[in-house]
Amino acid sequence: MTIDLALVIDLVGVFFFAVSGSLLAARKGFDLVGSLLLGSMVGLGGGVIRDIILNVGPPAAFTNPVYLVPPLLAAGVVYFLVGGVERVSRLVLAFDAGGLALFCVTGTLKALDTGMNAIAALVLGVTTAVGGGILRDVTANRVPRVFDPQDLYAIPAFFGAGITVLLWHHGWLNLITGTIAAVVVFVLRLLALRFHWHAPLAARSWARPRFTRG
Amino acid sequence: MTIDLALVIDLVGVFFFAVSGSLLAARKGFDLVGSLLLGSMVGLGGGVIRDIILNVGPPAAFTNPVYLVPPLLAAGVVYFLVGGVERVSRLVLAFDAGGLALFCVTGTLKALDTGMNAIAALVLGVTTAVGGGILRDVTANRVPRVFDPQDLYAIPAFFGAGITVLLWHHGWLNLITGTIAAVVVFVLRLLALRFHWHAPLAARSWARPRFTRG
Amino acid sequence: MTIDLALVIDLVGVFFFAVSGSLLAARKGFDLVGSLLLGSMVGLGGGVIRDIILNVGPPAAFTNPVYLVPPLLAAGVVYFLVGGVERVSRLVLAFDAGGLALFCVTGTLKALDTGMNAIAALVLGVTTAVGGGILRDVTANRVPRVFDPQDLYAIPAFFGAGITVLLWHHGWLNLITGTIAAVVVFVLRLLALRFHWHAPLAARSWARPRFTRG
Structure with missing residues (x-):
């Protein structure tokens, strides 16, 4: 059951x-092969990093061919x-938000199932969620979205x-509660985008600079 | 025999x-140490990624010092x-094509020898072949060659x-057939460069944009 | 004893x-979360790469929460x-030099403790030391410092x-000699910065170009 939950949500997240990777590929003028590669990299990258860190054998993205279907x-x-x-830039952000929401749940779950402690699972879940997007943006030669202070x-x-x-930890995690958690994250991310919620800058006394990306 | 084949072709591919990495280092104005590091990164990076994904112990590039000789x-x-x-830009492409040709064979072979299924071995072979070049170009702060739609x-x-x-799968893989496969890939790559063979763009209805790299 | 030495020096290096990552985040106009992420990436990245290559289970940075304290x-x-x-650019270099000095000692030590041969341990120590900084600079979309020929x-x-x-190998490594080794590396690095010591360029016959970074 837990495994099914992980696989279903995981594939949707991939x-x-x-889609966010393939859209960026289109906007950057890459070809169809580049679209497939960049989509695979962002879709599967976070999970591959997670599985490599968990050190539980070859990553599922390589051993289970079903992971190639979403890209x-x-x-x-x-x-x-x-x-x-x-509308492409906005679509990239929307699909990226969907992946982020699902991967922070599945990444954390996978880490917990492998026996990691709560803090490690939290850190690894966030790593899974932001890892693919960082790979995508670094590969497309721009500052990763995660660093945008807006x-x-x-x-x-x-x-x-x-x-x-x-x-x-309370035994309440199932397909329904997991999906609700992901939806909450998705909505939070979209609200932050819409209303420009932002965190304090890295240095307290500096003026907020104009942030530019590649 | 299979292992010898892998090692021989692998070292030539490295x-x-x-060479493609050291040439790029020269063109970018790096020093001799940077040339060695960038050459090592592109030469050994694809294989290290492959071995980490296969999860079969420390990568050969680290345990077997002979891998340090080619860089x-x-x-x-x-x-x-x-x-x-x-002529350096053209030489980078030629040596890169040689590495690509050899690594797609050795990467696939290594994955098959480790017991991966055919699809996983194919994906991992391509990952090995394009991984080093992506590392090289991302590190040198330009869009990876693999995304060039020309x-x-x-x-x-x-x-x-x-x-x-x-x-x-047919038991026909040996030093001769493996080398022939690599030569075919090398020639295909050079022909694609020479005659600007290209794939469709990522979005069907868009005009082919001017592609720029760092 | 050896383990304590590794942990103490390791945490200081992290x-x-x-700090170098968080300072760069400030200079780039990232927010506090980006500062924490970039600091974690550079502080923990080199060690995570090392542990993944050594293939000895999940990296310490994930399993031991104390590693989250320094970032x-x-x-x-x-x-x-x-x-x-x-003064931030100069501070980034100074703290980066401190991390470099400590990580080339702890990275090598960790590799030796895991049973790697001398050459592999040397290469892995250097990889640990330069890996985090490469991750930091690539993520912040500039050419890694390690390639600066000045x-x-x-x-x-x-x-x-x-x-x-x-x-x-002589059984002389302890907290004192390890610290001395790190201090020597730190001083060498600062002297190289101060007096513009440099290596030959990647191609002997070329003029030294103007090196620019993002």
């Missing part, structure tokens, strides 16, 4: 992140359905990973 | 990729023999990994 | 690198104490890793 689907959807450039990115992921740890 | 040779060759800047990069690697899986 | 401290120190932008970066780390291997 799809969301893969293929994503590249196809973007190829056939994306019409104009104007809104909140990692804090919703921390929140979702924390909820997952709590639910798991 | 040398080719390492040292490459840095030396570039230091003494590279005369002018004009020619084909990953498709020849997919092709080579596929041939290797087929040869291996 | 703190130094984390939290570093983000706090930078938040409250950094006043103006003018001074020496990797050579002091090679030197420190070499001394550590020698001390260990």
